[in-house]
Amino acid sequence: MKRHIYLYLILLSFTKLLVAQIPASEKTALQTVYNALNGPNWDSQNDANTADDWDFSQPVTNAWYGVTISNIAGQDHITKLELSSFNSPGQNNVIGTLPDEIGNFPMLTKLHIEYTDLTGTTLQPAIGNLANLEQLYMSNCNLNGNIPNNFSNLTSLKLFRAYTNNFYFPLAAAIGGMTALEHLSLDWNGFTAIPT
Numbered sequence: 001m002k003r004h005i006y007l008y009l010i011l012l013s014f015t016k017l018l019v020a021q022i023p024a025s026e027k028t029a030l031q032t033v034y035n036a037l038n039g040p041n042w043d044s045q046n047d048a049n050t051a052d053d054w055d056f057s058q059p060v061t062n063a064w065y066g067v068t069i070s071n072i073a074g075q076d077h078i079t080k081l082e083l084s085s086f087n088s089p090g091q092n093n094v095i096g097t098l099p100d101e102i103g104n105f106p107m108l109t110k111l112h113i114e115y116t117d118l119t120g121t122t123l124q125p126a127i128g129n130l131a132n133l134e135q136l137y138m139s140n141c142n143l144n145g146n147i148p149n150n151f152s153n154l155t156s157l158k159l160f161r162a163y164t165n166n167f168y169f170p171l172a173a174a175i176g177g178m179t180a181l182e183h184l185s186l187d188w189n190g191f192t193a194i195p196t
Contacts, residue, residue, distance in 0.1 A: 143167070
């Protein structure tokens with residue numbers, strides 16, 4: 001009997017090793033983003049499908065709504081966050097202020113938070129830390145201010161969409177540092193000057 005128990009415990013430990021984990025820093029950052037953006041009240045958390053709910057007592061998986069995990073050099077990382085489109089744009093009840101921790105996903109290639117109510121906030125400068133970011137969607141979020149200068153660090157960014165916000169300052173020179181940029185959509189803002 002004891003032998004069976006030991007065998008069971010060994011198998012259980014081995015199984016836990018097979019369940020890949022993202023780094024603890026990414027899980028902590030994800031939970032902070034979830035809490036800051038009204039996560040418990042997202043439509044995707046309160047629909048009939050509980051399989052895609054974010055449960056921080058469990059490992060983060062690709063089954064979580066809007067989360068994509070990829071294995072990079074033997075380590076799992078969050079590579080995409082798509083939080084705003086639930087059934088149709090603007091239907092996930094994402095509200096709040098994007099926290100600094102949004103910059104703690106070193107392998108993130110896509111950040112999609114559109115049609116949300118981030119009223120009174122600016123584009124989070126921590127996004128400028130996301131060196132692997134290729135697609136940034138922040139349209140219709142009620143953002144104001146200017147594009148942070150450190151966005152010039154986004155040298156992998158190919159698509160930047162932040163139309164219909166409340167940007168009213170001169171367009172930041174940071175745009176010029178986005179050397180891979182192929183698509184820029186900033187219409188329906190109030191920029192007063194374009195850098196040369």
